[in-house]
Amino acid sequence: xxxxxxxxxxxxxxxxxxxxxxxxxxxxxxxxxxxxxxxxxxxxxxxxxxxxxxxxxxxxxxxxxxxxxxxxxxxxxxxxxxxxxxxxxxxxxxxxxxxxxxxxxxxxxxxxxxxxxxxxxxxxxxxxxxxxxxxx
Amino acid sequence: xxxxxxxxxxxxxxxxxxxxxxxxxxxxxxxxxxxxxxxxxxxxxxxxxxxxxxxxxxxxxxxxxxxxxxxxxxxxxxxxxxxxxxxxxxxxxxxxxxxxxxxxxxxxxxxxxxxxxxxxxxxxxxxxxxxxxxxxxxxxxxxxxxxxxxxxxxxxxxxxxxxxxxxxxx
Numbered sequence: 001x002x003x004x005x006x007x008x009x010x011x012x013x014x015x016x017x018x019x020x021x022x023x024x025x026x027x028x029x030x031x032x033x034x035x036x037x038x039x040x041x042x043x044x045x046x047x048x049x050x051x052x053x054x055x056x057x058x059x060x061x062x063x064x065x066x067x068x069x070x071x072x073x074x075x076x077x078x079x080x081x082x083x084x085x086x087x088x089x090x091x092x093x094x095x096x097x098x099x100x101x102x103x104x105x106x107x108x109x110x111x112x113x114x115x116x117x118x119x120x121x122x123x124x125x126x127x128x129x130x131x132x133x134x135x136x
Numbered sequence: 137x138x139x140x141x142x143x144x145x146x147x148x149x150x151x152x153x154x155x156x157x158x159x160x161x162x163x164x165x166x167x168x169x170x171x172x173x174x175x176x177x178x179x180x181x182x183x184x185x186x187x188x189x190x191x192x193x194x195x196x197x198x199x200x201x202x203x204x205x206x207x208x209x210x211x212x213x214x215x216x217x218x219x220x221x222x223x224x225x226x227x228x229x230x231x232x233x234x235x236x237x238x239x240x241x242x243x244x245x246x247x248x249x250x251x252x253x254x255x256x257x258x259x260x261x262x263x264x265x266x267x268x269x270x271x272x273x274x275x276x277x278x279x280x281x282x283x284x285x286x287x288x289x290x291x292x293x294x295x296x297x298x299x300x301x302x303x304x305x306x
Contacts, residue, residue: 004201008194014150015241020183021154022237024161027179031171062235064269071276084285091264097236099153104244105256112303113257113296120261120296124288131284 015103022100026060029096033059037069037086041078048082053121056089057114058096066090081129088121186237193238200245213251225255225297226290229262239263254301261293 037055041048056066070083093114094101101110147155165172213221232239243256265286273282 001202004198007201008198011197011241011245012194017154018150019237021150021157023179023182023186024154024157024175027175027182028160028164028171030178031175062269063264063266064272067269067272067276074276080281087285088264088289092261094236097240099150100237101240103150104240105247106304109253109257109300109304113260113300116296116299116303117261120292124285124292127288128281128285131288132281135280135284 015100018100018103022097025096029058029060037073038076038078041073041076041082043077045079045081048079049085049122049125052078052082052084052086052125053089053093053118056086056121057093057118059090060094060096061090063087063091080132081125084125084128085121088124089118092117092121186235189234189238193241196242197245200242200249213246213255215252217252217255221252221255222258222294222297225258226262226293229259229293230265230267232259232263252301253304254297256297257300258293258297261296262289264289 033055040051040055042051059066066087070087073083073086074080095114098110098114101113105113161172161175164175211217212224217224239260243251243259247253247256270282270286273285277285
């Protein structure tokens with residue numbers, strides 16, 4: 001039991017400085033980007049999904065926040081493709097969390113996973129929108 | 137100057153990152169104090185919110201270290217877990233709730249105990265399918281959209297896991 005306790009303490013000692021650093025970064029990004037999303041989209045059908053994916057990648061929060069923001073973007077005229085890319089990368093890509101992810105799971109894992117998820121975010125968005133078009 | 141440089145070089149990357157962030161806040165405070173204060177307030181709010189969660193994470197990690205041995209993890213999420221492992225990864229990803237800074241340490245421990253990179257990546261990808269958030273998604277995007285997107289997330293999570301493992305382990 002003592003060994004398990006010490007292992008957990010050591011893990012926390014490793015993670016806490018990184019966690020505080022990441023939260024400081026998240027807090028700063030939140031101040032810079034909150035309520036700014038609508039201004040980022042151009043109306044270009046090809047460019048907007050990429051912007052959506054980038055916006056989702058640098059954002060942070062529980063998935064429901066991305067649905068609410070995505071719903072508002074849709075109402076503002078942003079394409080479903082861009083909004084879906086935004087929702088997908090919101091949860092699956094965490095640019096500001098990469099240092100923490102790398103500490104826990106390894107740098108190579110964190111970088112490759114986030115890169116792949118960015119690409120997959122776009123692919124899932126395209127697949128979803130085209131499937132919906134086919135179904136309708 | 138030389139001694140401070142030598143002191144910094146002895147620190148590990150995590151401490152350096154924290155010092156870098158604090159330095160960034162000091163620099164931004166010189167140009168935009170209001171932004172810095174708002175960011176610090178937000179930081180305190182998040183920290184206060186996650187303190188109880190971190191307590192819970194500590195207990196879970198302690199329990200993991202105490203009761204889960206590498207053999208058990210390898211059996212369910214290791215290289216020999218087969219199709220059952222993929223199934224567990226999908227279900228775990230859907231069920232597990234919580235912010236990444238809570239999940240990463242837990243998944244890191246599973247990895248240290250022998251879990252496959254592919255299955256950890258699959259768990260992380262399926263975080264996008266959250267049963268308790270489905271009503272909200274239906275409200276904003278409709279039921280058809282929610283079903284189609286969820287199915288694609290499940291399918292792509294498997295491909296994602298396989299590719300992550302292929303590229304990380306090579």
